Amino acid sequence: MxxxxxxxxxxxxxxxxRADPSVFIMGEDIxxxxxxxxxxxxxxxxxxxxxxxxxxxxxxxxxxxxxxxxHMGLKPICEMQFIDFIAPAFDMIVNFAAKVRYRTGVGAxxxxxxxxxxxxxxxxxxxxxxxxxxxxxPGLKMVAPATAHDAxxxxxxxxxxxxxxxxxxxxxxxxxxxxxxxxNEDVLIPLGKARTHREGDALTLVTYGAMVYKAEEAADxxxxxxxxxxxxxxxxxxxxxxxxxxxxxxxxxxxxLIVHEAPRFGGFAGEITAQVCEEAFxxxxxxxxxxxxxxxxxxxxxxxxxxxxxxxxxIVTAARWLLAY
Amino acid sequence: xxxxxxxxxxxxxxxxNLLKQGHVVGGLYRSLGxxxxxxxxAMALDDGDWLAPSIRDLGAVLVRGLxxxxxxxxxxxxxxxxxxxxxxxxxxxxxxLGILGPVSPLGTQLCVLNGVALTFRNxxxxxxxxxxxxxGATRTGASxxxxxxxxALRLPIxxxxxxxxxxxxxxxxxxxxxxxxxxxxxxxxxxxxxVDGNDVLACREAGVEAVSRARRGDGPTVIVAETxxxxxxxxxxxxxxxxxxxxxxxxxxxxxARYERYLLEQGLITSDELLSIRHEVDAELDAAVDQALAAxxxxxxxxxxxxxxxxxxxxxxxxxxPGVAGPGAALVRT
Ligand SMILES: Cc1ncc(C[n+]2csc(CCOP(=O)(O)OP(=O)(O)O)c2C)c(N)n1
Numbered sequence: 001m002x003x004x005x006x007x008x009x010x011x012x013x014x015x016x017x018r019a020d021p022s023v024f025i026m027g028e029d030i031x032x033x034x035x036x037x038x039x040x041x042x043x044x045x046x047x048x049x050x051x052x053x054x055x056x057x058x059x060x061x062x063x064x065x066x067x068x069x070x071h072m073g074l075k076p077i078c079e080m081q082f083i084d085f086i087a088p089a090f091d092m093i094v095n096f097a098a099k100v101r102y103r104t105g106v107g108a109x110x111x112x113x114x115x116x117x118x119x120x121x122x123x124x125x126x127x128x129x130x131x132x133x134x135x136x137x138p139g140l141k142m143v144a145p146a147t148a149h150d151a152x153x154x155x156x157x158x159x160x161x162x163x164x165x166x167x168x169x170x171x172x173x174x175x176x177x178x179x180x181x182x183x184n185e186d187v188l189i190p191l192g193k194a195r196t197h198r199e200g201d202a203l204t205l206v207t208y209g210a211m212v213y214k215a216e217e218a219a220d221x222x223x224x225x226x227x228x229x230x231x232x233x234x235x236x237x238x239x240x241x242x243x244x245x246x247x248x249x250x251x252x253x254x255x256x257l258i259v260h261e262a263p264r265f266g267g268f269a270g271e272i273t274a275q276v277c278e279e280a281f282x283x284x285x286x287x288x289x290x291x292x293x294x295x296x297x298x299x300x301x302x303x304x305x306x307x308x309x310x311x312x313x314x315i316v317t318a319a320r321w322l323l324a325y
Numbered sequence: 326x327x328x329x330x331x332x333x334x335x336x337x338x339x340x341x342n343l344l345k346q347g348h349v350v351g352g353l354y355r356s357l358g359x360x361x362x363x364x365x366x367a368m369a370l371d372d373g374d375w376l377a378p379s380i381r382d383l384g385a386v387l388v389r390g391l392x393x394x395x396x397x398x399x400x401x402x403x404x405x406x407x408x409x410x411x412x413x414x415x416x417x418x419x420x421x422l423g424i425l426g427p428v429s430p431l432g433t434q435l436c437v438l439n440g441v442a443l444t445f446r447n448x449x450x451x452x453x454x455x456x457x458x459x460x461g462a463t464r465t466g467a468s469x470x471x472x473x474x475x476x477a478l479r480l481p482i483x484x485x486x487x488x489x490x491x492x493x494x495x496x497x498x499x500x501x502x503x504x505x506x507x508x509x510x511x512x513x514x515x516x517x518x519x520v521d522g523n524d525v526l527a528c529r530e531a532g533v534e535a536v537s538r539a540r541r542g543d544g545p546t547v548i549v550a551e552t553x554x555x556x557x558x559x560x561x562x563x564x565x566x567x568x569x570x571x572x573x574x575x576x577x578x579x580x581x582a583r584y585e586r587y588l589l590e591q592g593l594i595t596s597d598e599l600l601s602i603r604h605e606v607d608a609e610l611d612a613a614v615d616q617a618l619a620a621x622x623x624x625x626x627x628x629x630x631x632x633x634x635x636x637x638x639x640x641x642x643x644x645x646x647p648g649v650a651g652p653g654a655a656l657v658r659t
Binding site: 061307 | 403408493566622625629
C-alpha cells in the first residue's frame with residue numbers, strides 16, 4: 001500500500017492505540033479537527049474523547065499532564081502543533097520529564113511529537129529544528145525519521161519506550177515521501193540504530209531527517225560524475241546516538257562529512273565529530289567536515305531561506321573537497 | 326474611522342489575491358468581521374503610545390500609521406519590507422510608530438509590552454500601551470504571567486481580549502470553562518470592560534476609558550470584545566467546522582456595513598462621500614500593491630546579516646584552519 005510519511009505516522013499511532021488501551025493522545029485541535037496537518041483525523045470517532053484529548057493552548061500543561069499520566073501507567077503522546085511551540089514546555093521537559101527517573105526512580109514514558117524543519121516558507125517560528133536545544137539534557141531520547149517505514153517503526157517503538165522521547169517529523173516530507181508499506185506489516189524499529197541509506201566506500205556522509213534526500217542526491221551526482229561511491233548513513237535516532245555505526249563506516253571509508261538542517265554552532269555535527277575523533281581518529285584520512293544551516297534564525301523570504309538551508313550543491317562541494325584531500 | 330475599516334478589509338482582500346497568485350508565500354490570517362475591534366480600540370491611543378497587535382489586528386497598525394505598502398512588502402517577503410524578508414505576517418516592530426511585533430508563540434508579546442509600560446512609568450511619562458489576544462492565547466502561561474505581572478506592578482497597559490469564538494478549530498466553550506471572558510481578569514484584580522466588538526464606536530469608547538485609566542496611573546484594564554472570526558483560521562483552513570447559521574447570523578452584524586448604516590442614518594455622511602472614500606482607498610492600495618511587487622527580493626547573503634549588532638554580515642567559513650586557504654576556500658559560501 002502506498003503510504004506517505006504522514007500516513008505512516010498516523011498508522012503507527014493507530015496500531016499502538018488499537019493494541020494498547022493505555023496509549024492516548026493530547027494536543028491542540030487534534031480531536032474534532034484531526035490536527036493542523038490532519039494526522040489524527042478520525043481518531044476521535046474511533047477512540048473517543050478520553051483518548052483523543054483536545055487541550056487549551058498550553059504546551060507546558062500538556063507535557064506536565066503527560067508526565068503525571070505516565071506515572072499512572074498510561075502512555076501519552078503529546079502533539080505540538082508545530083515543534084517550535086515546544087518552547088513553552090521546555091521547563092516541563094528538561095526539569096521534570098528528563099530528570100524524574102533519575103531523581104525518584106519513577107519513570108515518565110511519553111512521546112512529544114510535532115512537525116519540524118524548513119523549506120515551507122513558514123518563517124522563524126514554524127520552521128525550526130529543535131534537537132540541539134535538548135541535546136545537552138540527559139534523560140531524553142530523540143528521534144528524527146526520514147522514511148515512511150522508519151517513521152512508522154520508530155514511532156511505535158517511541159510509544160512503547162519507558163522514557164521520554166522527542167519525535168521530530170519533518171513537515172517537508174509529510175506528503176512528499178511515499179513508500180510501499182504493506183497494510184499489515186508489523187514494522188517496529190528499535191531506537192538507537194542508524195540505517196545505511198546508500199552504500200559506499202569513499203566517504204561516510206552522516207545525516208538525518210529531510211537532509212537524507214539531499215545527501216542521496218549529492219551522492220548520486222558524485223557517483224555519476226566522479227565515479228566514487230559515498231556511503232549515506234541515516235541516524236534515525238539522535239539520542240541514543242549510534243556511534244558504533246558511524247565509527248564502523250568511518251573505519252571503512254576514512255572520511256566523514258556530517259550534514260544537518262539545524263544551525264551549525266552547538267549542532268549534532270559537533271558531537272559526532274568529537275565522538276569520531278575520540279574513537280576513530282587513526283582511521284581518518286581527512287579532516288571532518290560539516291554542512292549545516294548557517295548560524296541565524298530561519299528566515300522567511302525564499303532567497304534567504306534557500307541560502308539558510310544546506311543545499312545539494314553545498315554537499316557535493318564539501319564531499320569533493322574531502323575526496324580530493 | 327470608516328476609512329480605516331475599509332482600508333483594513335480591502336488590504337486583506339488584496340493580500341488574499343496575492344496569496345492565490347503566489348506573491349504572498351507562507352500563511353495569511355485575516356481579520357474579516359473583526360475589523361472594528363482593532364480599529365476602534367486603537368483610535369484611543371495618542372502619539373508616543375505603544376501598540377502590540379495580534380494576528381487579526383491589521384486595522385490597529387493602519388490606524389497607528391503603518392503605510393499599506395509596508396504591509397504588502399512584508400507579506401510578499403521583499404527586502405524593503407519592515408522585517409527585510411526575515412520574518413513574516415505582522416511580526417514587524419516599528420519603533421517610530423510604537424508598534425511592537427509579536428512572535429508566533431502566543432501570549433508572549435504581553436510580557437514584552439509590560440517592559441515598555443514599565444519604562445514609561447519609571448520615566449514619569451504618561452504614555453500607555455495596548456495589546457491584543459485571542460481568547461485562545463489567554464490560555465498560555467505567558468499570558469497568565471504577563472497579566473499577573475502587569476497588575477502587580479500597576480502598569481499602564483490595556484489588553485484587548487478578542488473573543489471571536491474560535492481558536493483555530495476549537496470553540497471557546499471547549500477551550501475553557503469560562504463563559505464570560507470578563508471573568509478572567511478578575512482573578513488578577515484587573516478591571517474589565519465588555520464591549521460589542523463589531524461596534525466600532527463602542528470599541529473606541531471602551532478604548533478611551535481604558536487608556537485614560539492607564540494614563541492616570543490607575544493600572545491595567547482588560548477590554549473583552551465580543552466578535553466573530555468570519556473566515557478560517559488561516560487561508561489554508563476551509564473552516565468546515567463553522568456552523569453556517571452562526572456565520573449567517575454574524576454576517577448580519579458586519580461591523581463595516583453597520584457603521585456605514587449608522588453614518589448614513591445620522592446624516593453624518595452622504596453615500597456619495599462614502600463611495601469616494603472607497604475609491605480613494607482602492608487607489609491607495611492598488612498603488613501600494615504595484616509598488617511592492619516592483620520591489621526587489623532580498624539578496625541571499627542578507628540571510629547572514631543582523632543576527633547581532635555588527636556592521637558586517639557574519640560569514641563564518643564553512644571550514645577553518647589550513648583548509649580555508651587551500652581547496653577549502655571553495656567551502657566558504659559568500
Ligand atoms: C504557544 C503556541 N501554541 C500553539 C500555537 C499555534 N496556534 C496559532 S494561532 C492558534 C489559535 C489562536 O486562537 P486565539 O488566540 O483565540 O486567536 P484567534 O486566531 O482566534 O484570533 C494556535 C493554536 C501558537 N501560535 N503558539
